[in-house]
Amino acid sequence: MRETETTPRRSIAFIGSECYPFVKTGGLGDVMYALPKALAEQNCDVKVIVPLYRCIPQEYKEKMVYRGSFGMDLCSDGRSFHVGIMEYVWDGVVYDFIDNEEFFSAGNPYISLVDDIPKYCYFSKAALAALLYMDWIPDIIHCHDWQAGLVPIFLRTLFADTPLRDAKSVLTIHNLRFQGIYNIPTIKYWTNLPDEVFSIDVLKTGVEDANMLKGGLAYADVITTVSETYAEEIKTPFYGDGLDAHLRHHAYKLRGIVNGIDVVQWDPETDNRLAENYDEKTVLKNKKANKKALQEELGLEVDDGKFVIGLISRLTNQKGLDLVNMILPGLIDGNTQVALLGTGDGYYEDSFRGFENEFKGSVCSCIMYDEGRAHRIYAGSDALLVPSLFEPCGLTQLIAMRYGTVPIVRETGGLKDTVEPYNEFENTGNGFTFDGYDAGLLYDAINRAKTVYFTDRERWDDMVKRDLAKDVSWEASAEKYKNLYLELKPEY
Numbered sequence: 001m002r003e004t005e006t007t008p009r010r011s012i013a014f015i016g017s018e019c020y021p022f023v024k025t026g027g028l029g030d031v032m033y034a035l036p037k038a039l040a041e042q043n044c045d046v047k048v049i050v051p052l053y054r055c056i057p058q059e060y061k062e063k064m065v066y067r068g069s070f071g072m073d074l075c076s077d078g079r080s081f082h083v084g085i086m087e088y089v090w091d092g093v094v095y096d097f098i099d100n101e102e103f104f105s106a107g108n109p110y111i112s113l114v115d116d117i118p119k120y121c122y123f124s125k126a127a128l129a130a131l132l133y134m135d136w137i138p139d140i141i142h143c144h145d146w147q148a149g150l151v152p153i154f155l156r157t158l159f160a161d162t163p164l165r166d167a168k169s170v171l172t173i174h175n176l177r178f179q180g181i182y183n184i185p186t187i188k189y190w191t192n193l194p195d196e197v198f199s200i201d202v203l204k205t206g207v208e209d210a211n212m213l214k215g216g217l218a219y220a221d222v223i224t225t226v227s228e229t230y231a232e233e234i235k236t237p238f239y240g241d242g243l244d245a246h247l248r249h250h251a252y253k254l255r256g257i258v259n260g261i262d263v264v265q266w267d268p269e270t271d272n273r274l275a276e277n278y279d280e281k282t283v284l285k286n287k288k289a290n291k292k293a294l295q296e297e298l299g300l301e302v303d304d305g306k307f308v309i310g311l312i313s314r315l316t317n318q319k320g321l322d323l324v325n326m327i328l329p330g331l332i333d334g335n336t337q338v339a340l341l342g343t344g345d346g347y348y349e350d351s352f353r354g355f356e357n358e359f360k361g362s363v364c365s366c367i368m369y370d371e372g373r374a375h376r377i378y379a380g381s382d383a384l385l386v387p388s389l390f391e392p393c394g395l396t397q398l399i400a401m402r403y404g405t406v407p408i409v410r411e412t413g414g415l416k417d418t419v420e421p422y423n424e425f426e427n428t429g430n431g432f433t434f435d436g437y438d439a440g441l442l443y444d445a446i447n448r449a450k451t452v453y454f455t456d457r458e459r460w461d462d463m464v465k466r467d468l469a470k471d472v473s474w475e476a477s478a479e480k481y482k483n484l485y486l487e488l489k490p491e492y
């Protein structure tokens with residue numbers, strides 16, 4: 001039994017804009033699902049508060065129960081809005097969905113800032129108002145990314161005279177690239193927050209803008225981010241996205257806790273989306289069967305001797321795709337195949353479609369979002385590429401290792417903290433790494449991987465088994481969060 005399972009019970013409200021399996025566009029959705037579940041196992045009482053977007057599948061909506069509704073003042077001209085609460089309890093975690101058709105009726109969570117700014121101003125306040133309405137006063141209010149950035153500010157201003165005043169706030173940065181910046185009059189209108197929080201040390205940025213993440217960072221009791229390396233990186237101008245000075249100023253309350261993955265959701269032994277399940281004893285044989293099934297599914301030449309590289313990613317420049325574009329033609333040598341799954345910027349979607357046409361049978365570019373196919377690429381590939389420009393944590397390299405697939409990553413953020421480089425002298429390590437953001441270095445790392453794969457299969461297979469056995473679960477990191485909550489709320 002872990003120590004934290006017997007530590008005092010703490011209650012935590014998670015507030016964020018997405019949560020698997022209801023709605024997910026990236027790793028934030030995974031974390032909002034897996035971390036509360038892991039905390040529930042460590043004597044925590046967790047409520048997850050997310051918007052009730054229209055795109056949430058009917059099968060979940062059907063299981064929700066009506067928890068109540070009320071009107072909430074929001075805007076500076078007194079305009080008020082309806083807040084409905086729909087509840088779903090699952091695996092020891094309570095999910096409360098904030099219902100408002102005006103804000104959440106679009107197909108996707110994120111549309112454009114014009115829509116998203118009012119939506120998340122509303123959501124941040126409605127989440128706190130819902131807690132009060134339900135009379136559920138948590139020890140900790142744990143907010144995620146800019147969409148919940150205003151929560152710590154609302155908590156200490158418009159909610160300062162409510163029972164919520166005793167709660168401590170934690171704000172986790174999953175990605176500093178997105179900050180929720182808009183002109184001050186608009187954000188003033190949609191929040192009715194007092195003038196003092198529009199000062200340069202809180203919300204104000206530049207000449208006349210407000211930055212919702214920046215303000216939250218100033219007001220949160222603790223700031224966390226999703227790996228230790230990223231916690232250091234964001235204090236520098238290159239990774240700080242304009243907030244490095246602000247983060248250096250608040251460095252005393254900033255810490256990094258690396259993400260894990262849900263090892264039940266991601267389990268090659270039970271995953272019903274795979275052609276063959278496997279564990280450490282059957283991995284070498286059954287990964288081949290999955291590779292062949294994947295090649296068939298994707299229209300790649302079916303041959304288990306080929307080196308298959310997977311790439312599962314949002315298609316944005318964060319993910320190092322410019323490097324991939326530069327070297328991909330050079331990789332295709334008759335023995336190497338690439339399976340890409342992703343959606344995003346049209347520029348990358350087109351370039352990958354182009355590679356598929358040029359290298360039919362060796363490159364497949366699936367420009368789509370498909371959970372099932374993601375599982376099959378993780379299982380059927382030999383290696384998974386994550387050459388990111390920056391990567392707060394990264395989950396795909398963790399999932400890859402869980403499936404015995406060797407990650408090839410750039411040494412940045414969580415990639416650096418989770419992938420130990422292969423050491424040929426000691427036969428240790430989990431993957432292949434490179435440091436500078438440089439196409440030549442990426443090319444070299446892939447070639448080092450290929451050399452081991454084609455000339456020293458025994459060593460390669462050892463690494464596959466090491467990866468499969470590596471602990472990538474949430475357990476250790478959930479314990480760190482629990483200890484953080486206890487530190488913030490020591491008295492019982």
Ligand code: ADP
Pocket residue numbers: 025026027028030312313314341342343368369370371374393394395396397
């Ligand atoms: P980020 O949050 O920056 O997008 P992460 O590595 O933290 O990156 O998480 C990405 C998550 O999204 C993983 O669970 C990955 O499997 C999933 N994912 C990304 N693109 C797709 C896609 N096109 N289809 C299915 N799953 C995807």
Ligand code: GLC
Pocket residue numbers: 026027028031174175226259391392393394395
């Ligand atoms: C962000 C980051 C990613 C991280 C995820 C979950 O989307 O880009 O690196 O793994 O959040 O924390």
